[in-house]
Amino acid sequence: MRVLFVEDDAMNRRVVKDMLTIVGVTMAEAEDAETGLRMIDADDYDAILMDLRMPGMDGLTAVRHIRARGDAKAKIPIIVITADAGLGLREICLADGANGVLGKPVAMEALFDALGDTLAADTDLMI
Numbered sequence: 849m850r851v852l853f854v855e856d857d858a859m860n861r862r863v864v865k866d867m868l869t870i871v872g873v874t875m876a877e878a879e880d881a882e883t884g885l886r887m888i889d890a891d892d893y894d895a896i897l898m899d900l901r902m903p904g905m906d907g908l909t910a911v912r913h914i915r916a917r918g919d920a921k922a923k924i925p926i927i928v929i930t931a932d933a934g935l936g937l938r939e940i941c942l943a944d945g946a947n948g949v950l951g952k953p954v955a956m957e958a959l960f961d962a963l964g965d966t967l968a969a970d971t972d973l974m975i
Contacts, residue, residue: 854884855899867956881905900930915945925966
């Protein structure tokens with residue numbers, strides 16, 4: 849399984865990568881949304897983890913760009929990861945095309961559950 853994590857904070861990327869490595873998941877990294885979108889163009893991923901607050905393009909805008917694609921990559925499962933706890937934020941993320949939302953700091957069990965649930969619902973892949 850291959851996951852793309854779009855996150856501007858290197859330490860957050862490292863922590864999630866270490867978690868995913870435990871279960872044999874390969875993680876590619878993008879430090880901003882624009883780079884993430886280019887990586888999606890160039891390669892295939894089974895799921896995307898998307899931070900909301902990044903310099904330049906924010907994560908929700910990137911989710912909308914992915915969902916607006918005219919190809920199969922528009923259906924890649926996306927889990928938003930955010931430190932924001934705003935009222936209704938989860939519903940906004942889901943309405944804009946995210947498959948799930950996780951809070952920061954990311955707990956390993958919550959990450960594995962979210963990926964497993966999302967992939968079980970959308971594909972035949974399981975971690």
